[in-house]
Amino acid sequence: MADGIVGAWQRLISGDVDWPLHALRHLPSGQTTGWYFWTGELLSDDSFFRPWHTRHLVDLIPGLEPHLALEPGTRLIYAPDHLDVWHDSSLLVE
Template sequence: MESQKSICTKYNSVFNPTNEQLFIGIATDLKLEPINGLRHPEHGTMNGWYIWSGEWSDSDDFFKPIHAEHLIEKKPEILKYLSLDIGFRFQIDSKGYEDVWFDEKLKNI
C-alpha cells in the first residue's frame, strides 16, 4: 500500500485502490517491454485497468480478463501503479524506466 500511495503522491493522483474482486484486462504475456497500463472507469466485471506489452491491437479479443491477484503474482512490479486514479496511464520497463501521465480521454470511455 505504501508504494501505491507514494506513486499517487509523486504523480498528483488521487489514491484510488483497485477493486481486486473485479478483473483487469491483460493482453500478451507481458514478456516484451515496455509494459503499458491505462485506467478507465469500472464497468461490468472489469475494474478499469488494461495492461499490455508489445504492439497495441484494436482486435476485440486483444485483452483477456485476469484477477488482480494473478496479475500481481505474474508481474509484481505493476502493483505500485494500480491505485492511480481513473484516467492515468503508465509505461515501465525492467531497466527502471517509468512514465506516468494523466489522459482525460480515458475518463469518458
Template sequence: MQNDSSEICRRFGTDYMPPDLGEKVGIALGTLGNVPLHAVRLRPENGTCGWYIYCGEYSTDDDFYQPLHVEHLAERCPEIVPYLALPPGWRVLLAPNYEDVWFDGDISTASDHTEPS
C-alpha cells in the same frame, strides 16, 4: 501492495483508489514479456477495476485482452502492481530503467477498452 501503491499515488499527487482483489483487469496475456509495458485505467464497471494492460505493440483484435483477477497480477505482471491504486485517467509506461506515469484527461471518463488516441 498497500505501501508501494500509496507511495506511488503520493508521488504523483493523486487519490489512492486501489482495486479490489476480486475485480478484473483486461490484460493481453500473450504480450507479457515484451517491452514496453503499457497500462491505462478507465472507469471501473461491471466487475472490472478499469485497468487495461499490454506489452509491446497494441492490437485492435477483439480477443487482444483477456480478463484476469487483480489478485493474480502479482504473479503474472508484478511490475504493474505498485501502480494499481492510481485512479481512472492515469497511464503508465514501463521499460527497463524507464518509468513514465501521467494523467490523461481525455480518458478519465472513458469506459471502453480501446486505446484512446
C-alpha cells in the same frame, strides 16, 4: 491495490512479458478495475484483451502493485527501473 479484473493481452497472461508494459485505466465498472495491460503494439481487435484477475498480474509483475491504485484516466509505461505515468482525460469519456 485495485482488486478485481483487468483486461490483459493474451501473451501477457501466458507469462510473455516483453518490456515495456503499457497500461491505461478507464472508469471501473462492475468487478472490472478499468485497467488494460499489454506489451508491443496495441491492436483494435475485439479479442486482444482477456479478463484476468489483478492477483495474477501482480504475481507476474510484483513491482506493478502500488501503481494499480492510480486513478482512472491514468496511462503508464512500466519496465524494470522505468516508470512513466501521465493523465489522459479522454479515458474518462464514456
